[in-house]
Every structure is written in structure tokens, then in C-alpha cells.
Amino acid sequence: MANVDQAVVIFAVTHPAPNLNLLDRFLVMMERQDIPVIICFNKADLGDDELMESYRRVYEAAGYRVQFISTYNDRGLGELKEILAGKTTVLAGPSGVGKSSLTNCIQPRAAMETGDISRKIERGKHTTRHSELFLAGDETYMMDTPGFSSMYIEDLEAQELKDYFPEFQQFEENCKFLGCVHVGERVCGVKKALEEGKLSRSRYDNYLLMYEELKNKRRY
Numbered sequence: 001m002a003n004v005d006q007a008v009v010i011f012a013v014t015h016p017a018p019n020l021n022l023l024d025r026f027l028v029m030m031e032r033q034d035i036p037v038i039i040c041f042n043k044a045d046l047g048d049d050e051l052m053e054s055y056r057r058v059y060e061a062a063g064y065r066v067q068f069i070s071t072y073n074d075r076g077l078g079e080l081k082e083i084l085a086g087k088t089t090v091l092a093g094p095s096g097v098g099k100s101s102l103t104n105c106i107q108p109r110a111a112m113e114t115g116d117i118s119r120k121i122e123r124g125k126h127t128t129r130h131s132e133l134f135l136a137g138d139e140t141y142m143m144d145t146p147g148f149s150s151m152y153i154e155d156l157e158a159q160e161l162k163d164y165f166p167e168f169q170q171f172e173e174n175c176k177f178l179g180c181v182h183v184g185e186r187v188c189g190v191k192k193a194l195e196e197g198k199l200s201r202s203r204y205d206n207y208l209l210m211y212e213e214l215k216n217k218r219r220y
């Protein structure tokens with residue numbers, strides 16, 4: 001992803017339901033490459049307000065900008081255009097969330113093919129097969145990409161993972177041990193914050209899953 005200024009990661013609020021584990025993995029990848037991320041939930045026309053607010057709370061608390069959009073009723077598209085203006089942005093996300101639909105909304109000449117999601121398994125059908133870059137305004141470029149369905153974090157020591165969860169940092173001064181990984185340590189500021197509801201449970205649980213995965217990988 002050379003020469004990219006930022007990534008807009010797109011998930012659907014529903015159809016397909018967002019896989020927050022996949023989102024958190026993507027965020028770690030981008031944090032590692034120092035690429036700013038805007039989190040965009042599409043299909044807001046189908047979304048339940050309470051659910052959408054819960055997503056907003058989790059990710060704004062983690063320090064990310066969260067935008068709700070709909071390519072069907074144009075909700076949030078004006079703000080998204082402002083986010084894109086003057087930058088080169090990669091649109092990333094799982095299949096079927098509306099990346100190509102959004103590309104067509106912003107640059108109708110893109111004429112990207114879009115595809116229904118499978119009703120039965122609620123998954124996209126990998127309609128877009130190659131990444132394509134489009135001019136979307138003055139010095140503004142956007143790249144539509146194929147949907148991803150998994151994300152492997154490589155070449156990372158388990159104990160470094162915490163550095164890519166930006167919201168942990170503010171609580172680390174309350175950790176007793178230097179290099180605390182916030183897993184089994186006694187007197188841990190991050191776990192305390194979690195218990196006090198100052199940190200999102202889903203973010204922390206996904207941290208733990210990734211941590212265990214990275215730790216086990218080292219044994220091979």
C-alpha cells in the first residue's frame with residue numbers, strides 16, 4: 001500500500017453483520033504501518049440505531065473516526081467526501097459491504113460491478129477481483145479493492161501487540177510491571193479499566209485472541 005494517505009475500512013451495519021474481530025485485526029495492521037484509518041459502517045438504511053451507537057462508542061473510545069453511510073439514501077456521503085478530499089485513500093473491507101457501490105457513488109464513471117450478497121450465508125460473493133484506482137476529485141484518489149475474509153498478523157511478537165491498541169496506552173501507567181501485556185499480571189491498569197467499563201470488552205477480547213495466537217505461533 002505504498003503512497004496511500006489513509007484507509008477507509010468499510011463494514012456493513014448488517015447484511016453481512018460486522019465481524020469486529022476482523023475489523024480489530026485490520027486496525028492492528030494499519031497501526032503497524034502508521035496508516036490512519038477511518039471506520040465506515042455502510043448500509044445505515046438497514047441499521048438499528050442502538051446497535052450503530054454501540055459500534056460508534058467502541059471505536060470512538062479507541063480513538064478512531066467513525067462514519068455511518070448509506071449508498072442507498074446518501075446518508076453520510078457528504079462527510080465522507082470531505083474525508084477523501086485531497087488524499088489517496090484505499091477502501092478496504094469484507095466482501096459484500098458496498099465498497100464498489102460507494103466507489104460508484106463518488107465517481108460514477110468508475111462503473112464498478114457490484115454484486116448481491118448470498119442471503120443464506122449472508123456473505124458477499126467476491127465480485128471485485130482486482131484493485132482499481134480512481135480519480136475522485138482534485139488531487140483525490142480512491143482505490144476500490146477486493147473484499148478480504150481473513151487477516152493474518154505476521155512478524156509481530158505477542159508482547160508488542162498491545163502497542164497497536166491505542167486506547168490501552170492511557171491506562172498503562174497504572175500497570176505495576178514494566179512491559180505488562182495486560183493478560184495475567186496482577187495490578188494491571190488496562191484490566192482495571194476494563195472492569196470499570198472504561199475499555200470495550202470486545203476490543204479487549206479480540207486483543208486476547210490475537211495475543212494467544214501470536215504467542216502460540218512462536219512455538220513452531
Ligand SMILES: Nc1nc2c(ncn2[C@@H]2O[C@H](COP(=O)(O)OP(=O)(O)OP(=O)(O)O)[C@@H](O)[C@H]2O)c(=O)[nH]1
Nearest residue numbers: 071095096097098099100101114115126127128147
Ligand atoms: N441496503 C443497502 N445495501 C447496499 C448499500 N450499499 C451497497 N449495498 C448492496 O450491497 C451489495 C454488495 O455491494 P458491493 O458494492 O458489490 O460490495 P463490495 O464491498 O464491493 O463487495 P466485493 O466486491 O465482493 O468485495 C449489493 O447488493 C449492493 O446493492 C446500502 O447503503 N444499503
Ligand SMILES: [Mg+2]
Nearest residue numbers: 099100127128
Ligand atoms: Mg466490490
Ligand SMILES: [Zn+2]
Nearest residue numbers: 175180182188
Ligand atoms: Zn497491564
